[in-house]
Amino acid sequence: MxxxxxxxxxxxxxNYSISTAxxxxxxxxxxxxxxxLFKAKEHNCQGVAFTYNEPSIWHEFALDSAKIVKKDGxxxxxxxxxxxxxxxxxxxxxxxxxxxxxxxxxxxSFYKKICxxxxxxxxxxxELANELDIHIELTYLVIPTYNDSLDEIERFCSWVCxxxxxxxxVHFSRFHPDHNLQNIPHTTMKTMxxxxxxxxxxxxxxxxxxxxxxxxxxxxxxxxxxxLLIERQGFFVNFKNIDNNKCNKCDNPVLIVNDKYTKQKI
Numbered sequence: 254m255x256x257x258x259x260x261x262x263x264x265x266x267x268n269y270s271i272s273t274a275x276x277x278x279x280x281x282x283x284x285x286x287x288x289x290l291f292k293a294k295e296h297n298c299q300g301v302a303f304t305y306n307e308p309s310i311w312h313e314f315a316l317d318s319a320k321i322v323k324k325d326g327x328x329x330x331x332x333x334x335x336x337x338x339x340x341x342x343x344x345x346x347x348x349x350x351x352x353x354x355x356x357x358x359x360x361x362s363f364y365k366k367i368c369x370x371x372x373x374x375x376x377x378x379x380e381l382a383n384e385l386d387i388h389i390e391l392t393y394l395v396i397p398t399y400n401d402s403l404d405e406i407e408r409f410c411s412w413v414c415x416x417x418x419x420x421x422x423v424h425f426s427r428f429h430p431d432h433n434l435q436n437i438p439h440t441t442m443k444t445m446x447x448x449x450x451x452x453x454x455x456x457x458x459x460x461x462x463x464x465x466x467x468x469x470x471x472x473x474x475x476x477x478x479x480x481l482l483i484e485r486q487g488f489f490v491n492f493k494n495i496d497n498n499k500c501n502k503c504d505n506p507v508l509i510v511n512d513k514y515t516k517q518k519i
Contacts, residue, residue, distance in 0.1 A: 254289055254318070255305030257281065260336050262369040263357070265396060265434040271306050286317035290325055300328030300350070309337040312345070319348035334368075335375035342381055351388040351510070353424075354379055358393075358400035359409040367399060376412070383417050388510050390422040392463070395440045395448060397428065406448050410455035419456045420476075420508050425449065426463035445470075477505035 259272035266272050293301050301322050303315045308331050319329045330351040356375060357368055364372040382389050393409065395401045413421055425448050427440045445462050449470065452460045462470035473483035475494075480502040484491040494501045498509060 254284075254292075254301055254303050254315075255308075256311055257306055258310055259307045259334075260310055260370070261307070261334055263432075264367050265394070265428070265431055265437075267429075267431045268305060269432045286314060286321055289318040290321050290327070293322065293327060294325075298327070300330060302330040302332055304330075304332035307334055307336070309333060309341070312337070312341050316341075316345050316348065319345060323348045333378075334370075335378040336370060337374075337378055339377070339381060342378060343385065346382070346385040346387055349387055351390070352382050353390045353392060354382070355392050355394070356409065358396075359405050359412070360400070363400050367396075380416050383421070389417070390424065391417075392424040392426060394426045395428055395444065396434070397437055397440055397444070399437070401440065401444055401448070403447060403451055406451050407455060410452045410457055414456050420458050422459040422461065423452060423457055424461045424463050425452070427465055429464065473507075473509075475500040475503060475505050475507070478503040482507055483509075 255271070257271050257274035257276060257278055259266075261272075263272075289301060301318070303318075308315050315331075322329055328350045329348060330353070331349060332353045333355070335352075335354040335356070354375070356379070358364060359372070361372045364370050364375075379389060379391065391413065393400075410423070413419075413423060425445065427442075427445055428437065429439050430437055442465065445465060449460055449462060458476040459473060460470075465471075467486050471485040472481060473485075474480065475482055478500060480494050480500050482493060482495050482500060484493055495507055495509075498507050499505065500507060
């Protein structure tokens with residue numbers, strides 16, 4: 254589910270036609286919270302993700318919808334920039350299973366120049382969501398010359414390990430020119446691979462590379478023995494060597510969520 258508008262003004266926004274759209278846009282239509290559940294079930298969905306534009310700016314609708322969706326046993330997810338205050342996050346936490354949070358860089362100067370926002374509120378959201386037992390995954394878009402230094406990546410990964418835990422999945426996405434940063438080239442694969450190795454060295458267990466050619470960097474491996482557990486290609490996911498949420502080679506627990514949407518938190 255998505256709407257229009259955003260509380261950021263990112264120079265590289267790939268959804269700028271949505272994030273900067275006027276609320277009177279002709280392709281919008283009115284929807285009641287009850288209809289969110291109806292649409293999800295109509296399309297045989299297991300859950301609802303509030304995404305495409307920033308869901309926190311239509312918090313009241315998302316909250317009302319999430320309550321209805323959770324009561325019927327489906328899961329809920331926020332795809333968000335993490336710019337939400339403590340009280341509304343706590344308010345929706347009992348009805349929110351997961352959050353994919355964009356950490357767009359790891360300096361205040363980057364957030365001020367590129368996103369017209371601040372870094373600290375995003376850090377606070379990540380740490381609070383983790384404390385509230387919301388499943389979180391982080392996405393870091395790697396933009397050449399802006400946020401791709403290994404020093405910045407090391408500080409980001411160290412913060413994840415220290416404050417959130419080494420098992421939090423982190424997705425490093427490859428930049429492609431868009432919106433007002435079309436003069437910046439694609440991130441090189443060397444940079445992406447250097448970042449992957451840096452994150453492993455820091456101690457992160459679940460590291461993924463996005464916007465790259467199909468390969469092992471989208472897959473999930475056992476953090477203990479390296480056994481291939483989940484293979485991904487595009488929108489296809491294949492569970493390979495997991496039995497009862499454990500690696501079938503070394504019995505190491507695999508921290509995945511595969512049935513949480515059935516557990517009502519109401």
